[in-house]
Amino acid sequence: MSFLARLALASALNRRWTLGLTLAAVALSVALLLGVERLREGARTGFVQSVSGTDLIVGPRTGGVQLLLYSVFRIGNATNNISWVSAQVLGQHPAVAWTIPVSLGDTHRSFPVLGTTEAYFTHFRHGDQRALSLAQGRPFAGLFEVVLGSEVARALGYQLGQGITLSHGASELSLAAEALTQAAEHGDKPFTVVGILAPTGTPVDRTLHVTLESMSALHLDWQGGAPLPGLKIPAEFVRKFDLAPKDVNAVLVGLKNRSDVFRMQRFVNEFRGEPLLGILPGVTLDELWGLLAVAERALKAISALVVAVGLAGLVAVVLAGLNERRRELAILRSVGARPGDIFALLMVEGVLVIGLGVVLGVVLLAAVFTAVTPWAQTQFGLALGGTMGGTLPAAAEWPLIAAVFAAGTLASAVPAWRAYRLSLADGLTPRV
Amino acid sequence: MRAAPACISAQSLRYRWPGQAADCLNCVQMEIRAGERVFLHGASGAGKSTLLGLVAGVLVPSAGELLVMGQSLAALSGPQRDVFRADHMGILFQQFNLIPYLPVLDNVLLPCRFSRRRLSRCTQPADPVQDARRLLDHLEIGVELHGRAASQLSVGQQQRVAAARALIGRPELVIADEPTSALDAARQSAFLDLLARECGESGATLLFVSHDLRLQAHFDRVVSL
Amino acid sequence: MRTLTSPVKLVPWLVAMLSAPVLAAGAHDHGGGRLDVSIEKERITIELELPLDVLVGFERAPRNDKERAALAAAGKKLNDGAALFLPTAAAECRLTKTEVSLPFAEGTKTAATGEHADADARYEFECAQARNLAGIETTLFRDFSRLYRLELQRVGPVGQAGGRLTRKAPVVRW
Ligand SMILES: Nc1ncnc2c1ncn2[C@@H]1O[C@H](COP(=O)(O)OP(=O)(O)OP(=O)(O)O)[C@@H](O)[C@H]1O
Ligand SMILES: [Mg+2]
Secondary structure, three states: OOHHHHHHHHHHHHHHHHHHHHHHHHHHHHHHHHHHHHHHHHHHHHHHOOOOOOOOEEEEEOOOHHHHHHHHOOOOOOOOEHHHHHHHHHOOOOEEEEEEEEEEEEEOOOOEEEOOOOOHHHHHEEEEOOEOOOEEEEEOOOOOOEOOOOOOOHHHHHOOOOEEEEEOOOOOOOOOHHHHHHHHOOOOOOOOEEEEOOOOOHHHHHEEEEEEHHHHHOOEEEOOOOOOOOOOHHHHHHHHOOOOOOEEOOOEEEOOHHHHHHHHHHHHOOOOOOOOOEEOOHHHHHHHHHHHHHHHHHHHHHHHHHHHHHHHHHHHHHHHHHEEEEEEHHHHHHOOHHHHHHHHHHHHHHHHHHHHHHHHHHHHHHHHHHHHHHHHHHHOOOOOHHHHHHOOHHHHHHHHHHHHHHHHHHHHHHHHHHHHHHHHOOOOOOOO | OOOOOOEEEEEEEEEEEOOOOOOOOOEEEEEEEOOOOOEOOOHHHHHHHHHHHHHHHOOOOOOEEEEOOOEEHHOOOOOHHHHHHHHHHHEEEEOOOOOOOHHHHHHHHHHHHHHHHHHHHHOOOOHHHHHHHHHHHOOOOOOOOOOOOOHOOHHHHHHHHHHHHHOOOOOEEEEEEEEOOOOOHHHHHHHHHHHHHHHHHHHOEEEEEEEOOOHHHHEEEEEEE | OOOHHHHHHHHHHHHHHOHHHHHHHHOOOEEEEEEOOOOOOOOOEEEEEEEEEHHHHOOOOOOOOHHHHHHHHHHHHHHHHHHHHHEOOOOOOOOOEEEEEEOOOOOOOOOOOOOOOEEEEEEEEEEEOOOOOOOHHHHHHHHHHOOOEEEEEEOOOOOOEEEEOOOOOOOEEE
16 A cells, blocks of 8 residues: 555656646635635634623614724724713713723824723723733823824834824825815824833724823814814814813723623613613624625635635546556556556545645645734734634634545545546556 | 476457457467467457457456466456466566656566565565566666666667566566567567567566567467467 | 725725614514523523514504413413523523513503513523533524524623524524
8 A cells, every 4th residue: 555655656746747736726725715714713803802891882873883893993984973971971870880982083194093081091901801001101191192002103103202193084085185184184283192002913003092182172173074264273272172072982881790781781772861872792793793704605605616626627637647647557457456556546646635735725824824914913903813823723624624635535536436447448458 | 398287278268349249359279388488470450469468367258268377367356367467477568568757676666566476486575676676687777777767768678677577576477469569670689589588587488469470480389360 | 005905995884784774773673582691600691572573463452352362371481481491401500580571461561662562571590500501592482483583692701792593593502
């Protein structure tokens, strides 16, 4: 048997170019198949890590997924508000341990600006219940002070004490951005960097944090997303105005007792003052995943098809090569190889290619994810979960790998069977 | 010589290819003694290769009896015939006798891989390479060629390597199906001399097939189909 | 960079399109109900909300004896929490508390507001071997043939999760 394996190896090496190409096809298709699975798992862990400490998110009556996406992941636009009064009522509810108001809408060089309170620094949790920590400086204490997420500071090269300008709206999105940038800058009210957060692997890293009052101050002389013509309130006069926030986009809520969450959710959904929506972030994430499952299933089906194409390619290449090899098979028969040996020879060859393809695919995937993880981190502030950079396939991937291997082995039996029949029919005189 | 036992004996041997209307071999009578060097002659399409297939146990007679070294091949199962062939026969084809991607030496050693008997009949079963090198040397294949891929040899060299392979492990019967047709006249003659000499040395019976009657001088006896 | 980020920009749009109609809070949903499960140490709390329509086929005060009987039967089933929810046997859970509020039933003064009426129920189990708890099966789908799905929210030691129970998958799993 070991001789047959060596023979198969030598034979395969002899046809290394054609087999190499099919090997590459198999490897790529395996990488794709596993990649879809791994991306989903990785993104999911990444998302879960970003909301680990929050029991309930309260916002206006939009979609739950939408509320989750903008309040935690800064994806999409926060178009509706809840009143500051409601936010305060929530904070005073006896079951509530803490609240973090979230006010969005401004950006700085395409990084989102978050208006919040100091509670953010004490209560926000990520990963395994880890609190935020400052790498440098201190939390914001007053007007026009900003605390940067680690990625913001790194990407823009900002340091403590530096002055920066915030712009209104998600300027990057707007088509007329170029023309409007000038007008839509809060250029008259520069901020000072007072703190820089340590990296978290969550969207916090991509966020600039200011107080709710700073947020109000920015928009004193604005209305409907544009500066009021003829009205300009210089920074030094701003303090004379009432800067108490009027509304926020969402409130993150932590409970004293986690199992009170359903009671609290009902309280929020039946809130008297205004229509509110309370979501359990973990539940809504599952909902989001359920929505994406359709796309994911489609992707999976496509990648399964790609694997099938890869295997079909392998079968085709081996079958096509078989005619040229009828001689070779006849010679082997003449020196005593049984038709079963011929069958085994071709099986070994097929399994060899499949096995190598799977291994290569896994290695390729690990390489790709190792390369992509930092990119995802800087682009989305998402540390794609633990398995992503891992070299070994996760437990959930083994059945897939086994399935590919089984399918490949089965596919290899086709040319092997054909060779077996040929060697029986040809005997010692192959007809080409 | 007279007392030598029969190596091949065919009685009323018939063979018809599947799906064919007529017999390809019709009532063949043949008796070849051990150690004989026989030239099997017949026109193209006469059924020479078919007969060799029967002798090698790749084909099974439709009727009649065929004994090879006293053994009825029809009585053996397919795998048993494969073992029998590897154990007792060396086979030479017209051309392309070698596995192109294997080195010369490995090609020669192939029968020892599939047959324990052939391995055990080498002068040193633990090291069949010695015999392989000796045979190659006898057949005038220089040491520098032993490690080369078979595909890099000339046609004449390839045929000599194939002869070495047919002879390794001293099989009782060497079957050759026009192994010289790709060679020019001078090389044909040299090759046949070598082959006949080596068969004589190892005591093998040689059954040589060709439609070229000029080659018969190298043989003990001519049989026509 | 622009081409790289643009598909990401599509995500919220897509999600908003897909989700907005489905997720309106407190929506009254025919054929479906809500199930909230929380686990804290030895205690499982199950809160159930079902449209009356799912239970009895109408959402108003009963008009005849047949409808009154249907309402009473539904109330009886809802009050038998130990039969409705079956936690993993090895966890040795025991029903300790049952609260059912069924609109229009005798003895309840609950007047349904608006067009719709919901039944609410709350059950508490105490589990001696909570470590062995692997899931809770519900027989609600068998008891109420008009029920097609339950939107599930659960919280427990492993965090929050959501999902959906259906006739084919009537088990809350961990
Ligand atoms: N696989 C086959 N199926 C059907 N008929 C076959 C097959 N192989 C050979 N034949 C037929 O059997 C006859 C004998 O063929 P064979 O190959 O034995 O001839 P040969 O004597 O070796 O001829 P040559 O000298 O040309 O090699 C031919 O008529 C041929 O058509
Ligand atoms: Mg022939």
